[in-house]
Amino acid sequence: MLLPRILTALIGIPVVIAAIHFGGIVYMTFVGCVILLCLYEYGLALTAGKKPVHLVSLMLFGLLMAVVAILGRATMPGLELPDNLYPFTISVVIFGVLLFEVLTPKRSWERVCNTFTGIFLIPWALAHMINIRDIATYGEYLTLFMIITVWVSDTGAYFSGRFFGKHKLNKEVSPKKTWEGAIGGTLLAVGGAVLMRNLFLSTLFSVQEAIWMGLLVAVVGQVSDLAESVLKRSCGVKDSSNLLPGHGGFLDRFDSYLLLAPLFYYVVLYTL
Template sequence: MEISPHKQRIATSIVLAVLPALALIFQGWVLFTVLSLFCVLTLWEFYSMFRPVRHMTAFKSLGAAFTFLLLGAFTTGDVRYPSAILLAAFWASGFIFLVRYNRDTSASYRHAAIFLVGLIYIPMNFHFFLSMDRMEILLIIGAAAVSDTAAFYAGSLWGKRKIWPRISPKKSWAGSIGGFTACALGVTVYGETFGLPEVALWKWILLGGLLNVAAQMGDFLESAIKRSLDIKDSGSILPGHGGLLDRVDSLLLVTPAYALVAMFHPFFR
């Protein structure tokens, strides 16, 4: 019996919710392990998007090692350690380039640059989860999920006028407005229920709007990267969704956006 793409999307979403749920229940080393493995898989997928893939083989293994080192460094609470890890990653990628260039003067620094961008794009953006409590993590994941889901259905029902057809042909203004409205409403209800009582209503609405804009920009960025590489999906590991990066592209910008705002204005205890 063939399962429709829509049902595949729903089933995949349910399965994907299990690991974050376990990480949230136990936190500590469980959260670190789940987040690290997820970042490694997503990072490998990101590197595999660039051709020729064989040139990224060494960087994929190196990226996995530096992901664990980088996330581990952030758990110390000392900013010197993550900075040192990133510098080490820079010089390690530079050394690989030197060896390749010595063998072949036509070798490009492009893949070394992609290696560094990948570390910033994925584990650097996701490391904020390690310093957040359960309520904050649920807010961020929920805001990204509500934004994507509402935009999908609103766009499917009423979407005619496209936003950036060259970047994402299916993204419409109706979907954008639907996602924005749903996210602002969802964040406000969640915040009023679980957040600090002294946080004004308008601040929750503003936060919801900000997180939705971040979600949409994260989505557009990944779409632009794929189109520039002439590929449809970042991978095929998730039935109905494509790749891991296709699923978390909006979350990659929502997470640091919330972390930045929360640095200046706490929303939870």
């Protein structure tokens, strides 16, 4: 299982870093594709678990939310959107999902809730990755800081848990995750955060701030990972898909950012 994981990483990591470096339409397209694939896998997981979800409205209105969320957060020359476009889109989405449900013969409020969760959480949360990239002067480096710290945390947790893991973090939610893995991943993430601060963010972060940001990324990323595991366990699936050999699906790879990306953005925006 380790070899496919490494091979996928060797292909995926340069793609992600290149998209971040080029920014603009390239990065917007990358994030947009990730959002759509995560929405698709969310629908697949619910369907596999026999959980009610309206796939047509999930993808249709999820796409609409993704486009508006991305355009509303992107900094592009000549792109000026009306101030009320986002609330108008939310109103359209709410109306549309409820209309689909009213027209469905077997109505289910659970299906409405499952559909709304996917539509609002995934596009809204992941679109903040564009906010971070568009922060003046430091956007590229802050995006790299967040993403690489997550990678370091995941890698540290994987190997720490594999070699030292004895105490289960939450057996019912994620049987393989251990406290030793979580602690090892957090410590490595903090070390990686300090190293990246020294390499390209020394004018923005102090060492102490880098330590706190490393802790934030590691802890929130792991909690977000566990939240997605709750979804998978409730649906009875191990991975969101098999699109990424050794890693599961795109939702498995980007689950850390569902809670992390918005929080990271607003912490940077209002405290640094």
